[in-house]
Amino acid sequence: MNNLKNLRGTVDLLPDQLIKWQNVEKIVLEQLSRSSIKEIRTPILEMTELFIRGIGEETDVVSKEMYTFLDRGERSCTLRPEGTASVARALIQNGISSNPHQKLWYMGPMFRYERPQAGRQRQFHQLGVEFIGYQSVRSEVEIIALAWDILGKLGIKELNLEINTLGDLNDRLNFQKSFLKWLNINKDSLDSDSQNRINKNPLRILDSKNIQTKKVLENAPRLFNFLSDKSHKRYSDLKNQLEVLQIPYVENFNLVRGLDYYTHTAFEITCGALGSQATVCGGGRYDDLIKQMGGPNTPAIGFAIGLERLILLAGKELEVPRNTDIYIINQGLIAESLAIDLARKLRNYDLIVELDLSGASFSKQFKKANKLRSKSIIIIGDDEAAKKEFTIRLFDKESFDNKEEVISLENDIKLEKWLSINLSFK
RNA sequence: GCGGGCGUCGCCAAGUGGUUAAGGCAGCGGCUUGUGGCGCCGCUAUUCGGGGGUUCGAAUCCCCUCGCUCGCCCCA
Numbered sequence: 001m002n003n004l005k006n007l008r009g010t011v012d013l014l015p016d017q018l019i020k021w022q023n024v025e026k027i028v029l030e031q032l033s034r035s036s037i038k039e040i041r042t043p044i045l046e047m048t049e050l051f052i053r054g055i056g057e058e059t060d061v062v063s064k065e066m067y068t069f070l071d072r073g074e075r076s077c078t079l080r081p082e083g084t085a086s087v088a089r090a091l092i093q094n095g096i097s098s099n100p101h102q103k104l105w106y107m108g109p110m111f112r113y114e115r116p117q118a119g120r121q122r123q124f125h126q127l128g129v130e131f132i133g134y135q136s137v138r139s140e141v142e143i144i145a146l147a148w149d150i151l152g153k154l155g156i157k158e159l160n161l162e163i164n165t166l167g168d169l170n171d172r173l174n175f176q177k178s179f180l181k182w183l184n185i186n187k188d189s190l191d192s193d194s195q196n197r198i199n200k201n202p203l204r205i206l207d208s209k210n211i212q213t214k215k216v217l218e219n220a221p222r223l224f225n226f227l228s229d230k231s232h233k234r235y236s237d238l239k240n241q242l243e244v245l246q247i248p249y250v251e252n253f254n255l256v257r258g259l260d261y262y263t264h265t266a267f268e269i270t271c272g273a274l275g276s277q278a279t280v281c282g283g284g285r286y287d288d289l290i291k292q293m294g295g296p297n298t299p300a301i302g303f304a305i306g307l308e309r310l311i312l313l314a315g316k317e318l319e320v321p322r323n324t325d326i327y328i329i330n331q332g333l334i335a336e337s338l339a340i341d342l343a344r345k346l347r348n349y350d351l352i353v354e355l356d357l358s359g360a361s362f363s364k365q366f367k368k369a370n371k372l373r374s375k376s377i378i379i380i381g382d383d384e385a386a387k388k389e390f391t392i393r394l395f396d397k398e399s400f401d402n403k404e405e406v407i408s409l410e411n412d413i414k415l416e417k418w419l420s421i422n423l424s425f426k
Numbered sequence: 427g428c429g430g431g432c433g434u435c436g437c438c439a440a441g442u443g444g445u446u447a448a449g450g451c452a453g454c455g456g457c458u459u460g461u462g463g464c465g466c467c468g469c470u471a472u473u474c475g476g477g478g479g480u481u482c483g484a485a486u487c488c489c490c491u492c493g494c495u496c497g498c499c500c501c502a
Contacts, residue, residue, distance in 0.1 A: 008493075060500050064427085082502085114500075115427080126502060193499075209499075258501060279502060306502025331460080361459035370462040381460060397463065 009114070009122025016319075020311055023318040024154060025107070028127060031150050035142075037103040037129060042086040044109060048076040054085030054293060056260025058200040065112040067122075079111035082259070083128040084286065084302055085293075091132060092295035100298065101133040107307070119277035119309045127310075129283075130302035132290075137234055140265045140285060140301050141241040147269060147281050147303050148247050156271065156313045159280075161247060163267045164255035165235040166203075167227045169288060172263075175226035176202060182220050189216045207254045217254075224253060234264060257282060261289040265301065274309055281305045325351040325423055327369035327395070328378045329362060335385040338409065342378065342390065349416075349425055369395060375423060394422050 006012060013021065048068050055062050067079040080086055083106050091102070107127045114120060129146060131139050144161070151159055166172060183190070183198050183205070190198075191210040198205070206223070208214060227235070242249050249267075257266050266284035274280065283303025290298040326346055330339035343355045354372065356365045362381070369377045379391040384406075392415075393404040403422065407414050419425035 005493080065500080110502080112501080116494085117496075120501075124502065128502095276497065277501075282502065304502060309502060329461080362461050363458055366460095366462040368462090377462085379461075383460080393461095395462075400463080402462095 007122070009116040011121060011123075016321075019321045020314065020319045021307075024307070024311060024314050027153050028107075028150055031146070031153055032105050032129070035103070035146055037105045037146075040087060040090065040104045040106050041108070042080075042083070042090045042106065044080055044111075045077050046080055046086055046089070048078040050085050050089055050293075051078055051081060054088065054261065054289065055082065056201075059258055059260055061112060061258060065114055067111045067113055081110055081112045083108075083110065083126060083304065084130060084259075084261070084289070087128070087130050087132075087302075088290050088293055088295070088300075091298075092290065092293060096132070096290070096295055096298060100296075103129075103131050105129045117277060119274050119306070119312060121308060125307035126304045127307060128302060128304040130300060132300045133298055134301065135287070135299040137237040137241065140238055141245065143283065143301055143303060144242065144267055145245055145247060147283065147305065150305065151269065151280065151310075151313075154310065154314045154318075156280075156310075156315075158272060160270045160272075161242075161249040161267060162252040162255050162270065163238070163242075163249050163265065164252050165224070165227065165231065165238075165264055166256065166262055166266055166284075167223060167231045168263055171227050171231050172203070172223070175221065175223045178221050178226075179223075186216055186220075189213075201260075203256050204258070207256045222253065231264065238265060257284060261286040261292075263287045267303070271309075271313055273313060277309065279306070280309045280313065322352060324354045324369075324372050324374040326353045326376050326378055326392075327365075327372060327374035328353065328355045328380065329365040329369065330356060330380045331359065331362060331365075332382040332385060335380045335382060338385055338388075338390075339378075339380050342380065342409070345412075349419060351419070351423065351425065370397070373397065392418060 048066070051066060052062055057063065061081050066081055069077060071077050087104060087106065105128065108125060109123050110126050111123050113122060116122060127150075129143060131143055144163075148159070148161065167175070180198070180202060183202060187195060187198065189212070190205070191208065191213045194205045194208050194210065194213050205213070206217065208217070239249070239251075252268075255266055255268060256262075257268070262284040264285040264287065267282070268279050269281040270278040271280050272278060281303055283301070285299070285301040287299040290296070290300060328339050328343055330336055339355060343353045346353045354374070356368060358364065358368075360368075362379075366377070374395055377393050377395045379393070384390050388410070389406055389408045391404060391406050394402045396402055405414075405418055407418065416425070
């Protein structure tokens, strides 16, 4: 059995860990539904072509991180490395023009072939939100605020919001012209990674982490200075509105982000507690993507939150499970079936009811109930079965002074009264 | 893809060449098959991530490999 293991960069989530996941998901989904955002589910597997065209051939994600293979029909397939391209594809395919304004969310696994690290896996999970068909600055502010609030609802502290603007396609082309000129003059002062990017993806050089390159870049032309008046206005409107909402931000002119489809606003939320993989949320506007992919001209903006990173940040209080309300101790053939019937009835009261299936001694079953920290127990054995009744007892760990009552199996009124007094059942 | 650290039972670990691989937690069984918190007793690694080598003898030394981890790169 030793040779059968999970693949590198994948993990098993066991029941104890899933308590936290489920709690986090619950809070997140509540917040999304309050904002009237609808769920969309797209396939995990897509044509490779989708990501090459959507994300950009020269991006790191596409050029070296995709899980790509040929299926039995010789089609090139890829496990999705992110969600936006799939959502765009699904909308185009299903007739976006009949419904051009949509607020959508999705949640699920993504795949990138990278070296695993804390907060980074090969199969990881993202929550994504996309506002489709919205051009306004307020849609950007709304979406940033949403990301900010989701993280806030989970009690995550010390978050940093970084923003930047990339301008529109024209702004970028103008900038790129003079940036390329500058890059070629200063080529020798750049690190080798950046030199390689000159002809492939010059914008990415902007957020190089190389100290030497960073220093040289200080004298490079600024994208900001190539923005049209309109783009400038967008950006200052964005900042003003964030200030009204009292969401603190830091401008980072080098924030470019790794996917080609971004225009205008790009943002990232980081948390120092995550260590080197600090980004918990990244997003931005992508006004040209849907058109580029063959759909109608449709502006859009979105973000993605990394769920593994979110779980790392979320507080310990979300790890607490809901305890069993009633543990049913039972023994004997007749008692057994009465106990099953009783369990079904109690579950209709929306109580967590666990039926002991072991047939072990009463003593064992009591110990099990105690270990589970069950709030109460029901005892039903041969004696009770014969009289068509059961014993119900509060099962307080602290005191042994437990209230116990014998109730007839038919007496639902008495049962409900007991439940409402002792388990605050309504 | 490149550097640094690590790898002994489900978890936390002692052991650094000499033959029975400590201990704690958890688990299981019993004292106590009709009654729970405590206690006591017992069981649970032919084996030290895997493979090969050195040696009379290896968890301990050497080589390879896999995995984890921290950084770089990049991102969620």
